[in-house]
Amino acid sequence: MFPDTAGPIGLFDSGYGGLTILEKIRALLPQYDYIYLGDNARTPYGTRSFDVVYEFTKQSTEKLFSLGCPLVILACNTASAKALKSIQQKDLPNWNPNRRVLGVIRPTTEKVGEITKTRHVGVLGTVGTIQSESYPIEIQKLFPDIIVTGQACPLWVPLVENEEFASDGADYFVKKYIDQLLNNDPLIDTIILGCTHYPLLLQKIQKYLPPHIQVIAQGNIVADSLKEYLQRHSFLENLLTKGGSCRFYTTESVEKFKHSASIFLHQEVDVTHTQLHL
DSSP states (O other): OOOOOOBOEEEEESSSTHHHHHHHHHHHOTTSOEEEEEOGGGOOOTTSOHHHHHHHHHHHHHHHHHTTOSEEEEOOHHHHHHTHHHIIIIIHHHHOTTSEEEOSHHHHHHHHHHHOSSSEEEEEEOHHHHHHTHHHHHHHHHOTTOEEEEEEOTTHHHHHHTTOTTSHHHHHHHHHHHHHHHHHOTTOOEEEEESTTGGGGHHHHHHTSOTTOEEEOSHHHHHHHHHHHHHHOHHHHHTBOOSOOEEEEESSOHHHHHHHHHHHHSSOOOEEEOOOOO
């Protein structure tokens, strides 16, 4: 369905959080071309069913493939949790088995075993990511001795998307979910931010955590993992164009995307409106 053609690396998120992943990847691998697609018209994905998240993620992946991307990264924990495996197993063989779709959960879980000393790990994520139990499943495949406790934070993405992440009002909800997590397991010494929006709340999150607890944000981890992946897969790496460019697409308002993206990326961007199969 999609022939082998050289093109950019595609990144997809339901909102703006994936920009925190894009920023770190471009800092480490600036030579490649990139396309970022935000399905902002249908965000958030965190409370949607598995079937709906799969369908939406499939549409966005097809869009990025149609734009010439040989590699697509689901820079969204909910999409990685609810759709990645189905797309890899059901859809890729029909689209083109030489193309690749990667997520953000596996690279994150691979680092956990090196960090935790108590072997008790917490995950802060959307309702969808926590309900999927993707983090406990992946962590226990690699580190069966680690106990994983998840905490859904349903109001954190709206705080970020509505630019309230630095407000005094955000403190109540940040503290509320952290307290719930640590009450459920006081032995936690490592916390994964299991949503790409959450780095914008990092300052407040650390404010309400004991100093001995380490917080893992995903951007640098995913970037390092991608670099290693491309070193191991030379055929795919050779299909990636290297012009240092980055294009942005949104399914919602171009002006709103420009404004929000400037908060995440600390720079102005040009963006194109696109439609998916609604």
